[in-house]
Amino acid sequence: MKPRVIAVDGPAGAGKSTVSRRLARELGFQYVDTGAMYRVVGLVAHREGVSFEDSQALEKLCDSLDLRFEERDDGLHTLANGHDVSHEIRSAEAGDYASKVSVMPIVRERLVALQRSMGEARPTVMEGRDIGTAVFPDAPLKIFLGASVDERARRRCADLADRGDPADQDEVARQIAERDARDSQRAHSPLRPAQDALTVDTTDEPADAVVARILALAIEREIP
Ligand code: DC
DSSP: OOOOEEEEEOOTTSSHHHHHHHHHHHHTOEEEEHHHHHHHHHHHHHHTTOOTTOHHHHHHHHHHOOEEEEEETTEEEEEETTEEOTTGGGSHHHHHHHHHHTTOHHHHHHHHHHHHHHHHHSOEEEEESSIIIIIOTTOSEEEEEEOOHHHHHHHHHHHHHHTTOOOOHHHHHHHHHHHHHHHHHOSSSOSOOOTTOEEEEOSSSOHHHHHHHHHHHHHHTTOO
């Protein structure tokens, strides 16, 4: 049987979280943010002084990590070993740590196994970079979201300003381009659309319209 998973992949700032959360809410599906999982591993490794390149230590860290999501009235919370890290994992540093640990095959192997068990347990909207290509290659609906680097930098700056952490848009655009290059050139599960993914450019299309389009497709494919 095919998993009831809608895969939403794409680079940072393409609108994955907004679109995936709304889709999950509309469909009554679980929402899984796999980027948050890499962020948690990066953050815990940093805190425990584990090198991002030490495969054995990262394996131990992953195996002893209790990583879970909890839906609460005020949104989705990310818990690492019982501690709520939802806020800390959103920092620019945690994003950088995540990008570094995510190139390590052992980390991907452990997190992919966890992602599969989450997606097999309940109907799910799962967002990430490799959901349609590696985690659930037989997902019945795969979406690849994209947007121009400038638009993605604009969104990221608006998010940072909301957090009381304003940033220079040109510098953010440079970081995004660098992160894209690292994510799409890595040997293991690089960022790329699955062959059967629907590619959606969100530069000028509002999230509501994107969600409506995907919902229509989900219904057409009898996923809900
Ligand atoms: O989506 P995000 O910014 O929270 O992701 C943080 C980092 O994690 C990003 O640099 C790439 C990595 N990542 C990944 O390699 N595979 C995923 N499925 C999700 C995220």
